[in-house]
Amino acid sequence: MLKLTRYVLYDIIRSRVVLAYAVFLLLVSLSLFNLEDNPSKAILSLLNIVLIVVPLISMIFTTIHYYNSYEFIELMLSQPLSRTRILLSEYAGVAISMITAFLIGIGIPVLIYVPDAVGATLVLTGCGLTLVFTSIAFLASVKARDKARGIGSVLLLWFYFSLIYDGLVLLILFSLSDYPMEKFTLLLAALNPVDLGRISIMLKLDVSALMGYTGALYKEFFGSNAGVLFTSAMMVLWTAVPLWTALLVFRKKDL
Amino acid sequence: MxxxxxxxxxxxxxxxxxxxxxxxxxxxxxxxxxxxxxxxxxxxxxxxxxxxxxxxxxxxxxxxxxxxxxxxxxxxxxxxxxxxxxxxxxxxxxxxxxxxxxxxxxxxxxxxxxxxxxxxxxxxxxxxxxxxxxxxxxxxxxxxxxxxxxxxxxxxxxxxxxxxxxxxxxxxxxxxxxxxxxxxxxxxxxxxxxxxxxxxxxxxxxxxxxxxxxxxxxxxxxxAGVAVMFSKKVTMVNNHFEENWGAAAYGILLKEIKEGTIIRNTFLKNTVGIFMEGSSRLLIEKNNFRNNGWAVKVQASCDENDFGFNNFFGNSFDISTNGTMMLNRFYSNYWDRYEGYDLDRDGVGDVPFHPVSMYGMIIENNPTTLILLRSFMVSLLDKAEKAIPSLTPENLIDDKPVIKPNRL
Missing domain, CATH: 2.160.20.10 (Single-stranded right-handed beta-helix, Pectin lyase-like)
Structure with a gap:
């Protein structure tokens, strides 16, 4: 499996897309930190990058990579290797390269300019989101019949997680505003990895605002050790469940 | 003798x-x-x-x-x-x-x-x-x-x-x-x-x-911070209001205050910097509002208050209010959220600044939506509202926002 992952990694590095991604992130974060006199404002802009760009690129890259290495996968399948191992090595290769690019592009500048709890949370959240969306993209590409459908569904999923879902939450909160919704919103937030990531960073950034009104409840829940555990567990679930489903589908798929 | x-x-x-x-x-x-x-x-x-x-x-x-x-x-x-x-x-x-x-x-x-x-x-x-x-x-x-x-x-x-x-x-x-x-x-x-x-x-x-x-x-x-209630002609100068955190905590809570002055104070990391209710003819000048949840909450029952030459940095919300009526004046403040330009380079922005955000109004109506703070959805809503204002009070504006922070 390690050998296979090494081949996948070698293939990805040769294509230079990941390199471009890392350079892009590095340029963005360096220019943000140098433009803004206040590093916490730069962190705010980086937050948007982490929550929007990172999931998008992770998903699109994963899908394109999957379809591009389709022939390689077919070749491997003719060898005495299990399908699970092949797909897992593909996943490991893609995830490792994406996370490395993210760490080079955003992790290093953030840890240099804001080496505190906010910075660390931002980097961890970014890594978590990369893992989650790579695995969701694997599921989508394994399920879809061709490349166009695969990319289409991945874009739709990205749109859903980063925009439509929050719109739905807003709608639900307004239409049910006569009821006590605080606990329910906690559940709603847990059902979207982007929201989970955003809340864990927000807890470090906007502590004063969060202490007001219902915010105290959110802080109490997500800010406690149990909350951090809960967030991490949800992120792991969001990674594991799509990947496991993808394995199930891939094992039975008529290639 | x-x-x-x-x-x-x-x-x-x-x-x-x-x-x-x-x-x-x-x-x-x-x-x-x-x-x-x-x-x-x-x-x-x-x-x-x-x-x-x-x-x-x-x-x-x-x-x-x-x-x-x-x-x-x-x-x-x-x-x-x-x-x-x-x-x-x-x-x-x-x-x-x-x-x-x-x-x-x-x-x-x-x-x-x-x-x-x-x-x-x-x-x-x-x-x-x-x-x-x-x-x-x-x-x-x-x-x-x-x-x-x-x-x-x-x-x-x-x-x-x-x-x-x-x-x-x-x-x-x-x-x-x-x-x-x-x-x-x-x-x-x-x-x-x-x-x-x-x-x-x-x-x-x-x-x-x-x-x-x-x-x-x-x-x-x-x-719960500081409360000033039912008083006239109170002056507050050079005070520091810091880290008053909680659901009902305010840097200053002003209730039924008339003709007071609040000058050169610093409000740092409070849930709400200033909360005003039924206050009138106050002069609020040259204050620093830094990293507060809400810098100023002005209820619609306040009138004829002047907010001038204040600096707003890094607050989650700058101004929020609970109605569309606004009888207070805002002028020459520095807002770190201001995105306007200054073509004639006189240090004053050429476009007025709307300190109340759409999301600020939404939260005022439905506090549970705080869970969406800093989400993509919310920033889109704010941008849309900025282009076509409909919900935020249209006369709550700073006509002459300054480009650089006011020296205090």
Whole structure:
């Protein structure tokens, strides 16, 4: 499996897309930190990058990579290797390269300019989101019949997680505003990895605002050790469940 | 004739005795010394612990502690009760004054007095520490007050002034009481350079107190910040309001305040910097609002307030309000969210700034939506509202936002 992952990694590095991604992130974060006199404002802009760009690129890259290495996968399948191992090595290769690019592009500048709890949370959240969306993209590409459908569904999923879902939450909160919704919103937030990531960073950034009104409840829940555990567990679930489903589908798929 | 007057003076001077109280001193107990002392006498209290119950002083005595003697109330008694004029209490440690739900027991209680000075005392573990009622022209200076009360109802205020006038509260440090400093019906008084921290309720609580001035105080981490209510002509200059966190915590809560001035104060990391309700004709200038949840919450019941030359940095929300009516003026403030331009380079932005965001209005209506803070959805909504304003109050604008922070 390690050998296979090494081949996948070698293939990805040769294509230079990941390199471009890392350079892009590095340029963005360096220019943000140098433009803004206040590093916490730069962190705010980086937050948007982490929550929007990172999931998008992770998903699109994963899908394109999957379809591009389709022939390689077919070749491997003719060898005495299990399908699970092949797909897992593909996943490991893609995830490792994406996370490395993210760490080079955003992790290093953030840890240099804001080496505190906010910075660390931002980097961890970014890594978590990369893992989650790579695995969701694997599921989508394994399920879809061709490349166009695969990319289409991945874009739709990205749109859903980063925009439509929050719109739905807003709608639900307004239409049910006569009821006590605080606990329910906690559940709603847990059902979207982007929201989970955003809340864990927000807890470090906007502590004063969060202490007001219902915010105290959110802080109490997500800010406690149990909350951090809960967030991490949800992120792991969001990674594991799509990947496991993808394995199930891939094992039975008529290639 | 002249000789007679001179003689009289000498007699008066000689009659101002000094009585020493303490172990191995001739003055006996403190109670005896106080009852023997004549007006104008000085009592020197030497080190030791005195458990003498409630001591009442009604002549103009100077009670001076040498090397911080301790008066201990054993959680039963009021310690000192003063009434009269020209009484001085200095350099004494008061400990364990009693608590009663019937009376407001205090470490030092002053009733119907004038010209009293309470200086450099330490007051520990008491419900009320310094309690003034119906007094004038008195000074409370340099005292250190530490309470360790847990609940609001079982605890008293650090410095409590009721129906006083021309008072000076200076350089005290107060911690762990119900309200750090409490003013009710206090007029023409000054509060300077005090520190009020970690009190259960308010750091400073102002009720029905007109024409007062407070300057260079620090109010930090109090249960509900500072409340100024039902008062006129209060000036607040150079104070620091910091880290007042909680659902009902405000840097300052202004309720029914008229004609006050709030100048050059710093509001740092409060849940709400200033909360205003029913206030009018206030001048709020040259303040720094930094990293607050909401910098200013102006309820629609406020009118004719002027917000000018303030700096807003890193607040989650700059201004929020609960209605579309806005009768206040905003001018020449610096907003770090301002995205306009300055073509003629006169330092003033060419496009007006709308400090109330769409999401700020949404949260005001439905606080649960705070969970969406900083989401993509919310920033899209804000952008849309900026392009076509419909929900935010259209006349809440800063016409001349400055490009660089105001120098304060």
């Amino acid at each position: 002249l000789l007679t007057i001179l003689n009289l003076c000498i007699v008066v001077m000689l009659s101002a005795n000094t009585i020493e109280v303490g172990k191995d001193r001739r003055g006996g107990t403190l109670r005896q010394a106080v009852s023997l002392a004549k007006s104008g006498d000085t009592i020197l209290l030497y080190p030791g612990v005195y458990n003498e119950g409630n001591i009442i002083i009604s002549r103009s005595l100077h009670l001076l502690g040498i090397g911080s003697p301790v008066l201990d109330g054993e959680l039963k008694n009021e310690l000192l009760t003063l009434s009269g004029h020209g009484i001085v209490v200095k350099g004494i440690t008061f400990r364990n004054a009693g608590y009663s739900s019937m009376n407001d027991f205090a470490a030092i209680k002053v009733i119907d007095a004038t010209g009293v000075r309470i200086e450099n005392n330490t007051i520990e573990n008491s419900s009320f520490a310094i309690h003034f009622a119906n007094s004038t022209l008195s000074v409370i200076r340099g005292n250190t007050i530490r309470g360790n009360n847990k609940s609001e109802h079982s605890s008293g205020n650090g410095i409590h002034l009721w129906k006083c006038s021309q008072m000076l509260v200076e350089n005290n440090s107060i911690e762990g009481h119900r309200d750090g400093i409490y003013f009710e019906f206090v007029t023409f008084s000054v509060i300077v350079q005090n520190r009020s921290e970690r009190n259960i309720r308010y750091g400073l609580h102002f009720m029905f107190s007109n024409d007062d001035h407070y300057e260079a105080n620090v109010f930090r981490n109090n249960g």
